[in-house]
Every structure is written in C-alpha cells, then in structure tokens.
Amino acid sequence: MTAAATAATALRVLTQLRRDPRTVALLLLVPALLVTLLRFVFDGQQETFDRLGGPLIGLFPFITMFLVTSITMLRERTGGTLERLMSMPVGKLDLLTGYGIAFATVAAAQAGLTAAVAFLLLGLDVGGSPAAVVTLAIGNAVLGMSLGLFVSVFASSEFQAVQFMPTFVFPQLLLCGLFVARDQMAGALEAISDALPLTYAFDALDRVASGGDFGGRGWLDVAVIVGVTLLALGLGALTLRRRTP
Amino acid sequence: MMQPLEAAVAVVGLEVSRGGRRVLHGLDFGVARGRITGLLGPSGCGKTTLMRAIVGVQIVQSGDVRVLGEPAGSPFVRARVGYVTQAPAVYQDLSARENLRYFARVLGAPAARVGETLEKVQLADRADRPVRNLSGGQRARVSLATALLGEPDVLVLDEPTVGLDPVLRENLWRTFHGLAERGVTLFVSSHVMDEAGRCDHLLLMRDGRLLADLTPAELRERTGEDDMEQAFLRLIEREGTSA
Numbered sequence: 001m002t003a004a005a006t007a008a009t010a011l012r013v014l015t016q017l018r019r020d021p022r023t024v025a026l027l028l029l030v031p032a033l034l035v036t037l038l039r040f041v042f043d044g045q046q047e048t049f050d051r052l053g054g055p056l057i058g059l060f061p062f063i064t065m066f067l068v069t070s071i072t073m074l075r076e077r078t079g080g081t082l083e084r085l086m087s088m089p090v091g092k093l094d095l096l097t098g099y100g101i102a103f104a105t106v107a108a109a110q111a112g113l114t115a116a117v118a119f120l121l122l123g124l125d126v127g128g129s130p131a132a133v134v135t136l137a138i139g140n141a142v143l144g145m146s147l148g149l150f151v152s153v154f155a156s157s158e159f160q161a162v163q164f165m166p167t168f169v170f171p172q173l174l175l176c177g178l179f180v181a182r183d184q185m186a187g188a189l190e191a192i193s194d195a196l197p198l199t200y201a202f203d204a205l206d207r208v209a210s211g212g213d214f215g216g217r218g219w220l221d222v223a224v225i226v227g228v229t230l231l232a233l234g235l236g237a238l239t240l241r242r243r244t245p
Numbered sequence: 246m247m248q249p250l251e252a253a254v255a256v257v258g259l260e261v262s263r264g265g266r267r268v269l270h271g272l273d274f275g276v277a278r279g280r281i282t283g284l285l286g287p288s289g290c291g292k293t294t295l296m297r298a299i300v301g302v303q304i305v306q307s308g309d310v311r312v313l314g315e316p317a318g319s320p321f322v323r324a325r326v327g328y329v330t331q332a333p334a335v336y337q338d339l340s341a342r343e344n345l346r347y348f349a350r351v352l353g354a355p356a357a358r359v360g361e362t363l364e365k366v367q368l369a370d371r372a373d374r375p376v377r378n379l380s381g382g383q384r385a386r387v388s389l390a391t392a393l394l395g396e397p398d399v400l401v402l403d404e405p406t407v408g409l410d411p412v413l414r415e416n417l418w419r420t421f422h423g424l425a426e427r428g429v430t431l432f433v434s435s436h437v438m439d440e441a442g443r444c445d446h447l448l449l450m451r452d453g454r455l456l457a458d459l460t461p462a463e464l465r466e467r468t469g470e471d472d473m474e475q476a477f478l479r480l481i482e483r484e485g486t487s488a
Contacts, residue, residue: 008350012336012343019338019375080334084391087300089324090351242318243304245263 005090009098013072014105027068028110031060032117039122046125054126054133054209055178055202057114061107061141062201063169069103069148070161077152086242095240096149096233100142107141108134127211136208139225140201146232147197153239172198177206200224251314253278253399253430254299259308261294268294269453271308276432276446281425283444284434285477291453292434293331296403299432300328312399324352327392331403333384334391337377341368341387344376345394352395359394365420366390382409389417400424402433406440418443438474449477456480 017024035053042049076082085095111134118124126133151168155161175185175193182190182199193199204221207214252275261269268291276282284292297303298310301318310317312326335344345359363369366386371379376387389405402421406414418440421431425445433444441447442461449457449464457464457480461473470476 002353004353005351008347012339012347015343016336016338079337080330080332081336083302083330084328084334084348085351087302087318087323087326087328088348088351088395089320089353094351243302245304 002091002094005094006098006101009095010101010105013099013102016072017102017106023068027064027106028113031057031064031110031114034060035114035118035124036122039118039124046123049122050125051209052178053118053122053124054128055205057111057118058133058137058140058205059173059178059198059201060114061111061137062144062198063165063173064110064144065103065107065141066144066148066169067162067165068106069099069145070152070155070164071158072099073149073152074155074158074161082240083244086240092237092240096237099149100145100233103145104138104142107138107145111137111141126209128208128214132208133205136201136205136222139222139229143197143201143225143229143232146229146236149236150232150239153236169198172196175199176202178202197224197228200228251278252276253313254432255309255311256295256299257309259295259298259310260306261291261298261303262306263294267453269298272455274448274455274458276430278430279425279428280445281421281431281433281443282446282448283441284432284448284450285438285441286436286450286456288436290450292436292450293403295450296328296401296432296434300326300401302328324395325398327395327397327400329389329392329400329402329405331407333376333388335376335384335387338375340373340375341379341383341390342372344387345390348391349394354394354396358396362390362393365393367416382413385409386413386417397429399430399432402431404434404436406435406437438477439472441473441477449480451481451484456484 035056038053038056039049115130115134119130147168151164152161155164175182175189175196176198177193182193185193200221204218204225207218254276256272256274259269259272260267272295284295286292294303298305299312299317301322312322315321341363342359345362346356349356349359360369363372366389368383368386368390371383376384379387385405385408389402392400406417409417421433425431441464444461446460447457447464448455459467464473464476465471468476468479470479
C-alpha cells in the first residue's frame with residue numbers, strides 16, 4: 001500500500017536484529033567458519049572443495065533465513081504485535097516486503113562475507129563469477145525467507161518452528177544433488193526432487209561453480225526460484241489473517 | 246440523555262464462538278460518542294473477545310458490528326480506532342521511542358507526535374531503554390502510547406490499568422477523561438469494579454451476556470449499593486433468582 005510502511009518495517013526488523021549482537025555474529029560468522037571447516041575437511045582435495053564450496057555459499061543463506069524468518073514471524077504472532085498491526089491501516093504486502101528487504105540485506109552481508117573468506121582466504125576457485133554466486137545466494141535467502149514465513153503459520157511454539165528446519169530443509173538438501181547426483185538416486189527420489197525448490201537453487205549454483213554454460217536450464221532455475229518465492233509470499237500473505245478465531 | 250444521535254460503536258446480535266464454545270451470546274448495545282464506557286465483568290466472561298470483534302480482528306459467527314457507522318475492521322475504521330491489548334503488544338527488544346517511531350510511520354502520523362505521545366504517558370525520561378527492561382506499568386504505557394499515536398476517534402482499551410500502582414492509575418484515568426473531553430470515545434474493560442465509578446456509562450457482562458447497560462448512578466440506584474463491587478454482586482444475585 002505505501003512505501004513508507006514497507007521501509008519502516010525493514011528498518012524496524014534490522015534495528016531489532018542489531019539489538020541482538022550475538023545473533024548477528026552467528027548469522028555472519030558461522031557460514032564463513034563452516035566454509036573454512038569444509039576447506040580443511042577436504043584438505044589436499046582442492047577439486048572437491050571447489051565443487052562444493054560455491055554451492056554451499058549459495059545455500060547457507062537459504063537455511064539461515066528460513067529459520068530466522070519463521071522464528072521472527074512466530075514472535076510477531078505470539079507477542080500480539082501482528083494483531084496490533086492488523087488492527088492498523090497497514091497492507092499485508094507492506095509488511096512482507098519490509099521483511100523481505102531486511103532479510104535480503106542480512107543475506108547479502110552474510111553471503112558477501114562468506115564469499116570473501118572462501119575466495120580470498122581459502123583459495124576457492126569456481127569456474128564462473130563469484131559475483132554470480134553471491135547474487136544467487138541473496139536470491140536463495142529471499143526464497144528461504146518466504147518459505148519460512150509461510151510455514152511459520154503452522155507452528156504454535158518456537159520448538160515447533162525450529163523442528164521445521166529438519167522437516168522442510170534437510171530433505172531438500174539431501175535430494176537437491178549436492179551430496180549425490182540426482183540421476184544416481186532411486187527413481188522415485190529423483191522425481192520428488194524435481195518438485196523441490198532447492199533442487200533448482202542448487203542447479204543454478206552448480207552451473208556457475210562448474211563454469212559451464214549457464215544456458216536455458218540455468219535461467220529456468222532462476223525463474224523457478226523467483227516463482228516459488230512469489231508463490232510462498234502470496235501464500236504467506238493469505239495466512240496473515242486480519243481476523244483470527 | 247445516554248442515547249446519542251449516532252453511536253460510535255453499534256453492536257447488533259453479535260455471536261462469537263471460540264474453539265467450538267459459544268463465547269458471546271447475541272449482544273446488542275451502543276457506545277456513546279465522546280464518553281467513557283466501561284465494560285465490566287469477571288475474567289473469562291468474554292470482554293476481550295468483544296473488544297477484538299469491535300476492532301475487527303475477531304472472526305464472528307453472526308451479527309453486525311459497526312464503528313463510526315462503518316463495518317468493524319474496514320480500512321476507514323482501522324485508521325480511526327486505537328486498540329490496546331491486555332498484554333503490551335510492543336517490540337520488547339526495541340526502546341519505547343523506536344516502537345513509537347515505527348508505528349507512527351506505519352500509521353502515517355507526523356514524527357513530532359512520537360515525542361508528544363511519550364510526554365502524554367509520562368515516559369519521556371525512559372524512552373530510550375529497551376521495553377524489556379521497563380516495569381510492567383511502564384510497558385503498559387508504551388502500549389497505550391502506541392494506540393494514541395494515530396489520534397484515534399475511538400480508543401478500545403483492554404484492562405489498561407491492571408497491575409498499575411494507584412498513582413499511575415489515577416493519572417491514566419485523568420488522561421482518559423481528558424481524551425473524552427476532546428471528543429474521543431473510550432471503551433475500557435476492567436474486572437476491577439471500583440473503576441466502574443470513573444466511567445460515564447457501564448456495560449456489565451457475565452458469561453458472554455450483558456447483564457446491564459446503565460450509568461454508575463443508575464446501578465447504585467437500582468441495587469441500593471454504593472460500592473460498585475457490591476452492586477455488581479447484587480445484580481448477579483437478582484439475575485440468578487429471576488432465571
């Protein structure tokens with residue numbers, strides 16, 4: 001409805017995050033530490049590190065933003081502030097877009113830092129451009145955010161919201177092709193993976209990381225990421241009810 | 246005299262169920278403009294549900310709720326109604342000023358009103374501490390300030406004075422009367438009967454039904470009790486024998 005409400009919401013979410021320096025530190029540093037860990041787990045196997053490193057930088061923001069958003073949204077619901085906002089003349093999309101801008105900003109910082117550590121300090125070498133990896137990472141963060149927002153409506157406590165991470169995210173990680181190429185999985189699993197958004201997120205990252213042709217399939221991946229993000233945001237807006245039982 | 250030309254809130258045949266249980270059983274009443282109407286009754290009698298229906302965040306089964314002549318919850322009404330929930334609905338990790346600044350922007354209220362409103366609820370000296378570190382009464386005032394930001398025509402307050410010390414309660418009631426004098430309609434719930442005497446008009450509620458719709462003076466007259474708590478008990482007694 002209004003850009004002012006959207007900007008105010010983004011600013012408010014970022015201010016709240018700033019009030020919690022430990023969470024900010026965890027958000028920014030943990031992915032960089034994990035990439036460092038990965039580098040030394042595959043010590044002397046530069047090729048494996050190069051193959052996995054790029055996609056991992058791009059997938060971390062998906063995971064963290066999924067979790068952070070579902071918890072933040074749950075707090076907003078249980079703390080009564082959502083009800084207050086719903087009794088005010090504010091559009092639901094203003095709120096959701098504000099959230100999106102705030103978390104995309106955090107994701108950009110997270111992916112930028114992780115990429116800097118990986119490319120500059122750890123000698124990660126991807127075939128494609130590091131900037132493309134970071135850009136896809138931000139896109140994946142917004143995807144994770146919109147899915148987190150949508151599933152938060154099904155959680156009535158923070159315990160449940162935390163459990164949604166292994167429920168919704170782990171199967172997608174296992175099936176997306178990161179660990180085992182999808183055509184080597186049981187046929188049924190490959191078919192299931194076709195329907196999971198992270199499969200497309202990984203495929204795009206893998207194309208950039210391997211330095212091959214991004215091609216039509218790469219752009220299809222991007223279209224799926226954007227489409228699913230919009231779909232989840234739309235469903236999220238539907239679950240933001242003005243009236244509740 | 247208590248029948249205004251046009252009621253600020255008009256409720257007709259309101260029925261609400263929550264979790265399969267009927268909470269409000271067909272309520273009919275009006276709330277006069279520019280006055281303080283008290284909604285009194287024991288906890289669990291449906292006061293909060295009724296207030297939620299008036300601000301338009303409650304799913305209702307049947308009946309009509311109009312605020313300022315428009316359906317409750319419509320965009321026109323949302324811009325003119327302030328709502329203070331029982332538990333302070335503000336961001337605990339932000340300061341009072343940050344909370345107000347955010348809600349002012351959402352409401353499209355001028356930035357200067359943030360400072361004015363903080364003064365009004367006497368929080369100016371604590372405005373920059375995280376709300377989480379404030380006392381219960383101070384938190385309640387942050388929540389009230391948020392509702393005052395948009396200079397609403399109708400203010401719906403759910404137990405605004407619970408847990409506040411007597412001095413603060415006195416101050417808040419003075420604020421409420423000041424608002425009413427400027428034409429604001431206040432709808433205030435309480436389960437503390439001695440607050441009934443501070444209202445212009447009373448709605449007494451029990452088990453999702455209205456027991457009485459009268460002025461404090463009429464309540465005293467009808468029951469022959471001066472003490473509001475005794476008066477309410479007397480009313481329930483009569484209800485019991487007549488049923």
